[in-house]
Every structure is written in C-alpha cells, then in structure tokens.
Amino acid sequence: MNWGVVVVAAGRGTRMGAQGNKVYLPLAGRPILAHALETFARCPSVDSIAVVVAPGEEEMAAAAVRELAPADSAKVRAIVAGGAERQESVGAGLAALDTEGVLVHDAARPLVTGGQIEACCRAAERFGAAALAVPVKDTIKVEGEPGFMTATPDRKTLWAVQTPQAFVRRELIEAHRAAKEEGAAATDDTMLMERLGRKVAIVPGDYRNLKITTPEDLPVAELFLAAASSEGRGRT
Numbered sequence: 001m002n003w004g005v006v007v008v009a010a011g012r013g014t015r016m017g018a019q020g021n022k023v024y025l026p027l028a029g030r031p032i033l034a035h036a037l038e039t040f041a042r043c044p045s046v047d048s049i050a051v052v053v054a055p056g057e058e059e060m061a062a063a064a065v066r067e068l069a070p071a072d073s074a075k076v077r078a079i080v081a082g083g084a085e086r087q088e089s090v091g092a093g094l095a096a097l098d099t100e101g102v103l104v105h106d107a108a109r110p111l112v113t114g115g116q117i118e119a120c121c122r123a124a125e126r127f128g129a130a131a132l133a134v135p136v137k138d139t140i141k142v143e144g145e146p147g148f149m150t151a152t153p154d155r156k157t158l159w160a161v162q163t164p165q166a167f168v169r170r171e172l173i174e175a176h177r178a179a180k181e182e183g184a185a186a187t188d189d190t191m192l193m194e195r196l197g198r199k200v201a202i203v204p205g206d207y208r209n210l211k212i213t214t215p216e217d218l219p220v221a222e223l224f225l226a227a228a229s230s231e232g233r234g235r236t
C-alpha cells in the first residue's frame, strides 16, 4: 500500500493562549509544525504530505516547509486551507492526496517517531484501520448531575487515542461523507470509522507523543526532545 499523510495545522490554539496559532511557536528552535513534517518526510512508507492550514497562514506553513532539507520538503505536495473544525480540516487534506492509504496527524504532536508511523501503517495494512493509543493512567469518572461523579468506567478498557491514525483513504473519505450528511461531529477520525461499525486496531504508543495543548506542555516537549537527542535516539 502506498501512503500519504494529512498533517492538520489549521487550529487556533485557544487553550495555549499565545498570540497566534501554536503550531508556529518555536520548539527546539524550529516551528512546532516543522518537527512532525520532517519525521513523516523521512519515513520510507510515506510518499506524500498534505499540510492543512488556517486560511491566511499559507505563507507561514510554506516557510516551515522551506526550512526542511530539500529531499524532505519535496514530499510536501499540497498546502490547503482547513475549516473551522478539525473534522473539516482533515476532509480538505484527504481531497488533496491520491494515495491508497492515508495517515492523519496533528501538527501539535511534534514528538511522533518514524517507528510509530511505520507501526500504524503496518497495522492498517493488516486490519484496515489503526491508531496509536496509550493506556489511561488515571481513574476516569463520569459526571452525571453537574458537579457530581456518577460512574467509573473499568480502566482496563480505557485508552487515550493519539495520532497518527491510519486508514484506507477511500474508506475514510466515505466515513467523512457519512458524518457530514448525518451532522455527526467527531474529535478524531477513528470515531468516524466506529460510527460505521468498522474495527480500528490499537497500536500501543508512547506517553511522550504528547499533544501540545496548554502552555505547560511546551517545556515538557523541549525536555523530551533534548533527552531523545542526548540518548542518540532521534525520532526514528
């Protein structure tokens, strides 16, 4: 199967509270967006990359792409405008690719590794769809009456899903079309497959593949990156 990736970068970063979109904030001296782009570009299984950006931020994204080595930036085939919700942004990226398989990745997860990407591709080739996930560490509570806990799901069955998430591109396009027609909103793409009764394989991930969401995530990501490079692990 040949693989493309949709890297979604069209959010606003409201919870980060920075001046602009958090994916252009510096991390180890480079925009957050550049980290994931480089890791995907260096993956042998990935042929092409579509970057989905907020309208008006095309030039900032193009500048991040220009910072990559020429062989890496050559895999970036499209920079397209996203929508108001992540789901719309993914839809725009899917239309810009023509590969059989597609990965979806948050630009806000800069610590993804090549090994994780390849593991998702292999699992999706075997099972049809797959996503990285980590076991939930906390005891999770369900709020019933506002302000009060009413239930505790069995933690042994709970996983926190991450990206990348890997699919057969035509099947994910179909899932997006169905959700749009039925007005269903989803915070990730595996939810759209679950709605259609499709199985999504769990690929055990790593807690370090964090999503940079709030300000305290940035120094943590800096520490993880520094530790990886001092241990010579890189992000392969």
Ligand SMILES: Nc1ccn([C@@H]2O[C@H](COP(=O)(O)OP(=O)(O)OP(=O)(O)O)[C@@H](O)[C@H]2O)c(=O)n1
Binding pocket: 008, 009, 010, 011, 012, 013, 014, 015, 016, 022, 023, 052, 082, 083, 084, 085, 086, 087, 089, 090, 105, 106, 107, 108, 109, 211, 212, 213
């Ligand atoms: N309309 C949107 C919303 C989100 N994203 C992307 O989806 C990823 C995960 O979203 P999140 O971390 O929630 O980012 P934001 O939406 O930017 O953050 P916030 O919810 O705090 O505004 C990010 O890479 C973000 O850029 C996107 O492409 N289009």
Ligand SMILES: C[C@](O)(CO)[C@H](O)COP(=O)(O)O
Binding pocket: 086, 106, 160, 161, 162, 163, 187, 188, 189, 211
């Ligand atoms: C897709 C995702 O990264 C899975 O953890 C996440 O749902 C996206 O973040 P958001 O905050 O829900 O937009």
